[in-house]
Amino acid sequence: MELMFSPNMLKIFEQCPRMFNFRYVEGINMPVNDDIFAFGKNIHALASYYLKKNNIDKMEKALSDSEFETWNYLKSCKYFSYDVIGAEYNLAFKQNKYFYGGRLDALVKEDNKYYILDYKTGSAPKNAKYDYQTIIYILAVKEFFKTDSIEFIYLDLRNRAETCIEYKPEIYSEYIKQLDEITHKIEVYEKSPRKENCKCEYSKICY
Numbered sequence: 001m002e003l004m005f006s007p008n009m010l011k012i013f014e015q016c017p018r019m020f021n022f023r024y025v026e027g028i029n030m031p032v033n034d035d036i037f038a039f040g041k042n043i044h045a046l047a048s049y050y051l052k053k054n055n056i057d058k059m060e061k062a063l064s065d066s067e068f069e070t071w072n073y074l075k076s077c078k079y080f081s082y083d084v085i086g087a088e089y090n091l092a093f094k095q096n097k098y099f100y101g102g103r104l105d106a107l108v109k110e111d112n113k114y115y116i117l118d119y120k121t122g123s124a125p126k127n128a129k130y131d132y133q134t135i136i137y138i139l140a141v142k143e144f145f146k147t148d149s150i151e152f153i154y155l156d157l158r159n160r161a162e163t164c165i166e167y168k169p170e171i172y173s174e175y176i177k178q179l180d181e182i183t184h185k186i187e188v189y190e191k192s193p194r195k196e197n198c199k200c201e202y203s204k205i206c207y
Contacts, residue, residue, distance in 0.1 A: 128163050
């Protein structure tokens with residue numbers, strides 16, 4: 001299987017291997033309601049333009065009241081004053097025979113330390129330290145920039161909170177083991193039983 005694994009792909013496999021197979025192996029994409037993601041998309045787009053030093057005056061005027069309030073919170077966070085390495089920044093690395101990667105909301109730097117920023121209009125992952133997004137993004141920055149001075153910042157825009165994970169070299173082997181284990185499960189996967197009362201977008205074709 002020649003894939004570059006993103007955090008979301010690995011999360012979907014853990015959630016439902018059948019969904020993973022439909023979406024990433026068979027290439028079947030089912031229609032979903034994009035309206036529920038509109039708020040987050042607007043904030044992400046605005047942050048990207050802002051960090052790239054583009055003029056966002058017109059974009060700000062188009063925001064709803066709640067979006068404007070959220071945007072002001074995000075814009076005022078200390079990380080937006082750091083040196084910007086990239087916004088909507090693609091990074092990947094290779095471990096054994098697979099590539100892992102994704103698009104970082106932003107990567108900034110202060111005093112030789114790299115900060116990975118991820119904006120959440122929901123809450124941060126419950127076990128953020130071992131979330132696939134944390135693991136893959138930290139290892140990608142570590143590999144590309146040859147540094148161990150990395151911190152992952154989940155910015156919870158709804159609750160105005162931060163979850164910070166500082167990378168420690170001693171956790172490297174745990175991160176690699178977690179990636180190797182999940183990709184091995186994907187390699188040896190055989191069709192699993194259908195979940196009862198499944199209501200995902202593939203439920204009508206999953207039998």
